[in-house]
C-alpha cells in the first residue's frame with residue numbers, strides 16, 4: 001500500500017508533509033506535490049499534516065492518482081524541506097485546478 005496526493009494539493013503547497021516523511025518520497029511539480037508509490041512505506045504520518053486532506057490511501061483511489069503520482073514522481077525533483085517563502089499562510093481559493101505537468105524547484 002501507498003499513500004497518494006490528489007488535486008486538493010493544486011495551488012496549495014503547504015509542504016508540511018515533506019518535513020515529516022521519514023523516507024523523503026515527495027516530489028515537486030509546479031503547482032502540486034506527488035508521492036513516489038514505490039518509496040512510500042505506508043506510515044501515514046503525512047496524512048494529518050495536510051490541511052486540505054489531499055493525501056489519500058491507495059484504496060481510496062480509482063487508479064487516477066496512482067498513475068499521476070507514479071509518473072511524475074519519476075520526473076519531478078525531490079523535495080524534502082518546506083520553503084518558507086513558498087508556503088501560503090492560508091489556503092487560497094483555488095481558481096485554477098488544472099494540474100501542471102511542469103516540474104517545481106525541488107531541493
Ligand code: SF4
Nearest residue numbers: 021040041043044046
Ligand atoms: Fe512518506 Fe509515510 Fe506519507 Fe508515505 S505515508 S509519503 S512514507 S510520510
